[in-house]
Amino acid sequence: MIPELVYRNSYIVGYRDVDFNNDLRLSSLFGYFQDTAIMNVEKLGIGVNTLSEKYSVSWVLTKILVEINRIPKWNEKITVETWPHRPKKFEFDRDFRVRDDNGNIIAAAISNWVLLDLKTREIRKSEIISGDYPPLEFTDERALEGRLRKLRPAGEPEVVYKRVLGYSDTDANGHINNAKYIDFIMDCFSIEEHKKHSVRSIQVNYLKEVFPGDTLILYRDVSGAGSNQVYIEGINEADQKPAFSAELKFD
Incomplete structure (x- = not known):
């Protein structure tokens, strides 16, 4: 069946x-x-x-x-x-x-x-x-017409804050859970900004694992804000390599 x-x-x-x-x-x-x-x-x-x-x-x-x-x-x-x-x-x-x-x-x-x-x-x-993948009648129907792509800032990102990662950020794989990054991203905006604007789309690219004890430096580029678009990225302070990048569009 x-x-x-x-x-x-x-x-x-x-x-x-x-x-x-x-x-x-x-x-x-x-x-x-x-x-x-x-x-x-x-x-x-x-x-x-x-x-x-x-x-x-x-x-x-x-x-x-x-x-x-x-x-x-x-x-x-x-x-x-x-x-x-x-x-x-x-x-x-x-x-x-x-x-x-x-x-x-x-x-x-x-x-x-x-x-x-x-x-x-x-x-x-x-x-x-492949030996365990079940027989499925796959569909070509996609939930969105958009595509997943590489993300780059429009201008020069600026530091917003630093966060030391801990136990509450982890998941069963021992690294930082994908949903936790969304809180990191949303904390790049003030309460007043959240009151004025709502997210209409977000793409997140998870680039490199980070673990408890690591420090993430959160950067924000608002040079595309005129088109309601903001770029966010998190850099691991230890090796200066990006852990994730994100692009948000607001109403």
Whole structure:
């Protein structure tokens, strides 16, 4: 029996997941994406424990582009849909849609994942799990027409703040969780800026692992703000290499 391609998970937006406007925090949305994706691969038989025990690898998000039509509110019921695409040599594309209780699409995303070797911290070829990858009737339908791309600043980024990473930032892979970076990004804006503007799209490229004890230097380039676009990047202070880059567009 061929497994169902699209996996759905419903959430009630919790009080801990919203900001001062009772709007769902962007990091919480990324957490919903992550949880739904992990549940989906578990259902497909290629979940976290299976890959760790058989191949010593884990799923890691490398790029994601999210477009938001409307931010859900506290206590609102939403459904996150996700589906995988046919594996490439190293990469696994996965899409998401978020629907409100009336079935309206309020957000959508495309993403890219890889298999990270838990011992060497290197990326492994997708074929390593081909024997366990289930038979699926893959679809070419994408949640967004946009594409994942390299991100570059329009001008000269300036330092906003530094953050020492700790226990609360980590995940099961021992590195900084992808949703935590979203909080780092959103902290590059003042409360007043958040009151005036809402994020309508965000792309994040996860470039290099960082770990507890590392210090991230957050940079911001607002030279594209005239077109409602802001560039953010995080640099590891120890080696001066970028850990992530992001591009946000506001209303």
